[in-house]
Amino acid sequence: QKEVEQNSGPLSVPEGAIASLNCTYSDRGSQSFFWYRQYSGKSPELIMFIYSNGDKEDGRFTAQLNKASQYVSLLIRDSQPSDSATYLCAVNPPNQGGKLIFGQGTELSVKP
Amino acid sequence: GAGVSQTPSNKVTEKGKYVELRCDPISGHTALYWYRQSLGQGPEFLIYFQGTGAADDSGLPNDRFFAVRPEGSVSTLKIQRTERGDSAVYLCASSPGIAADTQYFGPGTRLTVL
Numbered sequence: 001q002k003e004v005e006q007n008s009g010p011l012s013v014p015e016g017a018i019a020s021l022n023c024t025y026s027d028r029g030s031q032s033f034f035w036y037r038q039y040s041g042k043s044p045e046l047i048m049f050i051y052s053n054g055d056k057e058d059g060r061f062t063a064q065l066n067k068a069s070q071y072v073s074l075l076i077r078d079s080q081p082s083d084s085a086t087y088l089c090a091v092n093p094p095n096q097g098g099k100l101i102f103g104q105g106t107e108l109s110v111k112p
Numbered sequence: 113g114a115g116v117s118q119t120p121s122n123k124v125t126e127k128g129k130y131v132e133l134r135c136d137p138i139s140g141h142t143a144l145y146w147y148r149q150s151l152g153q154g155p156e157f158l159i160y161f162q163g164t165g166a167a168d169d170s171g172l173p174n175d176r177f178f179a180v181r182p183e184g185s186v187s188t189l190k191i192q193r194t195e196r197g198d199s200a201v202y203l204c205a206s207s208p209g210i211a212a213d214t215q216y217f218g219p220g221t222r223l224t225v226l
Contacts, residue, residue, distance in 0.1 A: 004154075006154075008152075042219070043203055043217040043218060043219050043220050044155065044203070044217050045217070046215070046216075088154050088155070090154075096168060097143070097160060097162065097167055097168060097210040098143055098145065098160060098207055098209075098210045098211055098215060099145070099157050099160060099168055099171075100145075100147075100155070100157060100215065101157065102147075102154030102155045102156070103154050104152070104153050104154045105153075105154050
């Protein structure tokens with residue numbers, strides 16, 4: 001079992017729709033969870049991080065965490081073509097400093 | 113202000129050669145991380161430094177890989193006897209401390225081993 005798993009996609013949504021990206025992780029002791037966006041040929045860019053169970057909203061983005069189910073998700077409301085990118089879920093394992101374990105990423109395509 | 117910079121942006125080498133990849137972190141950032149990203153995959157952790165010391169090198173694939181950060185700022189990732197399987201984008205990130213929430217990535221070095 002991979003430490004962090006994501007559906008590779010591609011996920012295709014129409015402009016204006018809600019995009020839902022999902023991630024599961026294996027280390028139950030993990031406390032910190034991150035979503036990065038990566039445009040083709042570019043480096044990852046941090047969108048959000050979440051530490052507590054529940055929802056965390058920032059503009060059009062909402063991160064959701066359920067530690068009991070070892071599940072974290074990212075919702076993008078009012079999706080725009082400029083949101084088309086690969087979204088990487090990352091987990092900070094317990095007691096390992098700032099080390100991040102990434103999933104393989106989900107490719108999102110927003111169609112005009 | 114200036115972000116994380118990496119040089120070179122592209123490196124093509126022949127199998128068996130030695131390469132060095134450089135990372136300049138954001139000024140004042142004490143933690144520095146190296147990751148490797150293969151096509152279609154997420155970044156894979158290699159090593160991280162807190163100051164001058166390697167706090168965790170558990171991700172280095174084998175003893176051909178080595179990294180240094182002698183003055184607690186610039187870091188160099190060194191790969192000996194390169195193999196075709198080493199071809200990837202090597203990403204560097206830095207953060208003010210060891211907290212993962214403020215980790216900023218550089219543009220990466222694309223390494224191609226022929």
